[in-house]
Amino acid sequence: MEVAENYLGQITHVIDPDNFSMQVGTDESLAEFLQFEMRLEDFGQSCTRPMDLYTLKIGDIVLVDCMETEKGWRRGQVANVKSEESVVDVVYIDYGSSEHVDKSRLCIDFPEEFLQYPAMALKCQLSGIRPIARSWTTKAVKMFSELTHGIVFHTFFLPPSHMFKSMVALYFQQGAENSIWAGRSLAHVLMDQELGIVSENEMTEFLENAPEFCREKIRQAAYAESSENNQEIFGYEDGSDAHISASDYLARMRYMY
Incomplete structure (x- = not known):
């Protein structure tokens, strides 16, 4: 090719x-990614939200609940951490957009698959x-x-x-x-x-x-x-x-x- x-x-x-x-x-690869997002969505429904953000650092990958905007769960890379405000700035690595995200919408403990997928x-x-x-x-x-x-x-x-x-x-x-x-x-x-x-x-x-x-x-x-x-x-x-x-x-x- x-x-x-x-x-x-x-x-x-x-x-x-x-x-x-x-x-x-x-x-084929785009269809595979849709299947990956379905697995991400299924996991997100039962994942545990963090108590605080002190373990996060810039560059970490997190999962973000975007259900309020009907976008499901997405993977984000941490661009900035504001621990005192319980907020992080993330860039969505599968979409290119960015957002300020409250800790209540984050998941930081998840299977390796969601970290390794390109x-x-x-x-x-x-x-x-x-x-x-x-x-x-x-x-x-x-x-x-x-x-x-x-x-x-x-x-x-x-x-x-x-x-x-x-x-x-x-x-x-x-x-x-x-x-x-x-x-x-x-x-x-x-x-x-x-x-x-x-x-x-x-x-x-x-x-x-x-x-x-x-x-x-x-x-x-x-x-x-x-x-x-x-x-x-x-x-x-x-x-x-x-x-x-x-x-x-x-x-x-x-x-x-």
């Missing part, structure tokens, strides 16, 4: 089109588009959030612009709910609405051309990098057609928890 292969992905948290979180994988959230940037001005407008962010809410996209990875952020091209599925845009890139749909302009990482508009287009982008980036320092990137070396497995690539690009 090549890095430029067509994955499926769903956006779970939005800041703007340059900064958002996704869950990305194959049909974090699902990927920090991403949408390829092929940039803001018209210096930053994204409120209207552009609102439209981006509305267009992507609950939608599963065809997802392609490209050479990243940031060490801990994946550059992605997103395409609406054929026969999907937003059928008017079926097979088109999200970047082009946003540009149609005059919410952004084409970036230096210009993308092909249609899904049918995306796999080979993205492979070529990766080959070019690999060749340029290897010409400078002869180091391997993205599984390609000296511009060759070598490739890494899909699971290995996704593991590299997930949040560094």
Whole structure:
């Protein structure tokens, strides 16, 4: 399976089109994660809540009861501990969002499975588009959030612009709910609405051309990098057609928890 292969992905948290979180994988891996969340939910119903927070430290993984917002149980990584107030700041490692959480909603004693399962959230940037001005407008962010809410996209990875952020091209599925845009890139749909302009990482508009287009982008980036320092990137070396497995690539690009 090549890095430029067509994955499926769903956006779970939005800041703007340059900064958002996704869950990305194959049909099988995403279905496996749903089963994992069901086991997490079942365990959460009977877990013991902590008496205090003095044993917690930044970086610890906890389980959080999100039932009040109808989101079930989620895994969070502790970003800050306020023991006197019985509150912690957590980042949800499978979704990318963050929250202040009271100790009454926490579980800190749980099976190893919930600690070892890979974090699902990927920090991403949408390829092929940039803001018209210096930053994204409120209207552009609102439209981006509305267009992507609950939608599963065809997802392609490209050479990243940031060490801990994946550059992605997103395409609406054929026969999907937003059928008017079926097979088109999200970047082009946003540009149609005059919410952004084409970036230096210009993308092909249609899904049918995306796999080979993205492979070529990766080959070019690999060749340029290897010409400078002869180091391997993205599984390609000296511009060759070598490739890494899909699971290995996704593991590299997930949040560094």
